[in-house]
Amino acid sequence: MFDTILIANRGEIACRVMKTAQVMGLRCVAVYSDADAGAMHVAMADAAVHIGGPAPADSYLRGDAIIAAALASGAQAIHPGYGFLSENPEFVEAVEAAGLTFIGPSASAIRKMGLKDAAKALMEKAGVPVVPGYHGERQEPDFLAGEADQIGYPVLIKAVAGGGGKGMRLVERPEDFAEALKSAQSEARTAFGNPAVLIEKYVTKPRHIEVQVFGDGTRAVHLFERDCSLQRRHQKVIEEAPAPGMTEEMRQAMGAAAVRAAEAIGYSGAGTIEFIVDGSDGLRPDGFWFMEMNTRLQVEHPVTEAITGVDLVEWQLRVAAGEPLPVRQEDLSITGHAFEARLYAEDVPKGFLPATGRLTHLAFPESARADTGVRAGDEISPWYDPMISKVITHGPTRAIALKRLARALEETQVAGTVTNLAFLGALARHEGFAAGDVDTGLIARDIDALTDTPEVPAPVIAQAALVALGLDGKPAWDQGFHLWAPAWRTVTLDWTGEARDLRVMVRGPGSALVDVDGLVVEALWQDGWQLDGTAAAPAARSGDTITIFAHHGISIRVIDPLARDAAAGAGAGVIEAPMPGLVRAVLAKPGQQVTAGDRLAVLEAMKMEHALTAARDGVVAEVLVTEGQQVEAGAPLIRLEDEAEAAA
Ligand code: ADP
Ligand code: ADP
Numbered sequence: 001m002f003d004t005i006l007i008a009n010r011g012e013i014a015c016r017v018m019k020t021a022q023v024m025g026l027r028c029v030a031v032y033s034d035a036d037a038g039a040m041h042v043a044m045a046d047a048a049v050h051i052g053g054p055a056p057a058d059s060y061l062r063g064d065a066i067i068a069a070a071l072a073s074g075a076q077a078i079h080p081g082y083g084f085l086s087e088n089p090e091f092v093e094a095v096e097a098a099g100l101t102f103i104g105p106s107a108s109a110i111r112k113m114g115l116k117d118a119a120k121a122l123m124e125k126a127g128v129p130v131v132p133g134y135h136g137e138r139q140e141p142d143f144l145a146g147e148a149d150q151i152g153y154p155v156l157i158k159a160v161a162g163g164g165g166k167g168m169r170l171v172e173r174p175e176d177f178a179e180a181l182k183s184a185q186s187e188a189r190t191a192f193g194n195p196a197v198l199i200e201k202y203v204t205k206p207r208h209i210e211v212q213v214f215g216d217g218t219r220a221v222h223l224f225e226r227d228c229s230l231q232r233r234h235q236k237v238i239e240e241a242p243a244p245g246m247t248e249e250m251r252q253a254m255g256a257a258a259v260r261a262a263e264a265i266g267y268s269g270a271g272t273i274e275f276i277v278d279g280s281d282g283l284r285p286d287g288f289w290f291m292e293m294n295t296r297l298q299v300e301h302p303v304t305e306a307i308t309g310v311d312l313v314e315w316q317l318r319v320a321a322g323e324p325l326p327v328r329q330e331d332l333s334i335t336g337h338a339f340e341a342r343l344y345a346e347d348v349p350k351g352f353l354p355a356t357g358r359l360t361h362l363a364f365p366e367s368a369r370a371d372t373g374v375r376a377g378d379e380i381s382p383w384y385d386p387m388i389s390k391v392i393t394h395g396p397t398r399a400i401a402l403k404r405l406a407r408a409l410e411e412t413q414v415a416g417t418v419t420n421l422a423f424l425g426a427l428a429r430h431e432g433f434a435a436g437d438v439d440t441g442l443i444a445r446d447i448d449a450l451t452d453t454p455e456v457p458a459p460v461i462a463q464a465a466l467v468a469l470g471l472d473g474k475p476a477w478d479q480g481f482h483l484w485a486p487a488w489r490t491v492t493l494d495w496t497g498e499a500r501d502l503r504v505m506v507r508g509p510g511s512a513l514v515d516v517d518g519l520v521v522e523a524l525w526q527d528g529w530q531l532d533g534t535a536a537a538p539a540a541r542s543g544d545t546i547t548i549f550a551h552h553g554i555s556i557r558v559i560d561p562l563a564r565d566a567a568a569g570a571g572a573g574v575i576e577a578p579m580p581g582l583v584r585a586v587l588a589k590p591g592q593q594v595t596a597g598d599r600l601a602v603l604e605a606m607k608m609e610h611a612l613t614a615a616r617d618g619v620v621a622e623v624l625v626t627e628g629q630q631v632e633a634g635a636p637l638i639r640l641e642d643e644a645e646a647a648a
């Protein structure tokens with residue numbers, strides 16, 4: 001076994017790998033960018049090496065700097081985590097050329113699975129069912145359109161070099177094919193430097209079911225399946241294991257196909273074979289097809305660990321150190337059911353817009369496994385994935401594991417940035433999901449209900465008023481404004497986007513009334529505040545923001561009445577970059593008339609594209625950026641003026 005390893009990653013996965021490695025007695029070396037000098041993975045490591053600037057290309061993607069750090073710190077092996085260099089065969093070769101061990105598959109295995117078309121051809125040969133379609137070399141539009149006709153609509157166009165749902169287009173009708181092909185190819189060219197596509201039959205009521213495999217270079221075993229059908233824009237949101245409705249017959253067929261796939265390429269280490277499953281008529285052994293293989297540890301690996309009791313990182317380290325597979329297939333079995341929810345800093349109603357910010361408060365319940373790479377006080381920076389944590393629960397049955405997930409999400413406390421916590425909570429309580437009726441369209445179909453923000457209850461607002469006045473702690477006898485002459489006092493809060501005045505009267509220690517828009521809430525102290533009879537939720541205040549940890553976190557701003565009017569009147573005339581990023585497209589032209597909601601530019605940041613739209617009607621006065629330009633957060637991109645101004 002190694003005595004020192006370097007982890008070529010950051011955040012949650014770097015911490016996850018170190019956790020196991022340190023328990024095994026290994027010394028762990030972290031690498032970090034300028035943006036991560038104070039990050040959790042650096043604090044956790046036994047040693048840390050600075051490798052460059054905050055942009056991934058200047059640090060976490062710099063194979064040479066990482067290998068130099070490993071050699072300088074006495075590491076014998078490099079764990080790549082996921083993302084970044086984890087599926088880069090040239091990096092694997094460079095690691096090995098430096099005399100180090102890559103904790104993962106061989107460069108040749110990664111290469112064989114690197115492009116979706118070649119991987120499909122290879123899998124077909126190995127007897128693994130693949131999605132019907134065209135995955136040959138020809139790329140002429142007319143030829144591909146002909147293939148699409150033969151496959152039968154709907155079809156899916158996929159970038160052969162694709163990943164993260166990019167370069168993919170669903171085409172429902174032949175007349176839309178040419179246009180979709182063009183846009184898929186151009187997206188693939190910019191994102192992957194390779195415009196080649198393949199055409200696939202679009203499976204109806206698709207379910208994404210993947211199989212965890214583990215190989216030692218010759219032999220492989222599978223650790224059952226995970227269902228990752230709860231997706232938004234082809235990206236996973238909640239994963240579970242095993243798959244609901246799975247039959248023993250189909251599990252065996254999928255497991256055997258996955259092992260065949262791994263053994264066909266001499267796979268070593270942890271990998272995932274992703275299948276698309278036709279869920280329109282229940283699960284059947286002939287209704288699954290190979291989509292792609294991810295040649296690394298997957299984000300959602302903890303659900304497999306929860307149901308098998310295997311520590312996949314421990315296995316990765318042991319197999320990389322030359323040990324054979326720790327178990328035989330027949331030694332593996334499933335215990336209970338597990339879920340994982342991905343908690344992100346993102347604004348779900350705004351189209352899952354990634355957010356940034358300093359986490360002023362962060363706490364997870366003891367009852368769930370929380371894999372995180374941040375602590376309270378840390379920043380979700382614009383440079384990387386905005387993941388805050390993964391919340392994982394396990395239970396003897398699916399229903400119990402899901403209830404535990406819903407409860408764990410209710411007890412998770414985050415303040416300082418917008419998150420998808422309420423959305424995850426709504427999913428965990430979704431009836432169809434609870435019934436196991438999942439497919440990849442579920443989120444898009446029910447997005448309105450899942451993002452419905454209920455009105456903030458008056459007791460929560462009343463509690464915030466107490467916090468705002470510093471009255472939330474244990475009351476003292478000298479507390480109150482006029483102990484012997486109760487009087488109303490005003491506090492201004494904003495919980496709807498609009499400042500509202502509330503009135504608070506302290507009647508004596510431990511007794512107050514809060515008037516919320518005419519609704520009077522009674523606050524009584526009984527070993528803690530009770531608001532109209534319900535116990536106050538935990539709360540945190542940071543600057544002028546109060547977060548009440550009820551209903552997945554309600555953020556309320558305290559308004560200084562003097563500052564209130566100064567802010568009013570600022571027009572939405574300038575469209576600014578909401579985060580640092582690359583200007584992908586400029587759609588607005590000077591002099592153009594636009595209406596509120598029109599797309600003006602497209603910004604790429606945090607692995608996603610964001611359309612920037614006009615906040616109001618007007619005329620484009622100035623376009624301040626060009627395509628391909630890198631911009632800072634807050635940079636002015638486009639200036640609008642009113643029609644009257646434009647005419648003058
Ligand atoms: P999965 O299929 O397991 O959901 P993806 O292939 O979509 O994973 O992405 C792999 C992971 O790479 C992401 O979930 C993310 O955490 C990590 N990552 C984070 N930042 C970056 C980055 N800037 N570039 C590449 N990968 C990143
Ligand atoms: P990526 O490399 O971007 O992860 P995948 O090939 O794994 O691309 O596909 C991503 C997602 O797109 C899948 O999880 C699934 O939701 C959907 N998808 C892919 N292929 C099909 C198909 N043939 N029919 C229906 N949905 C599909």
Ligand code: MG
Binds near residue numbers: 164274292
């Ligand atoms: Mg995939």
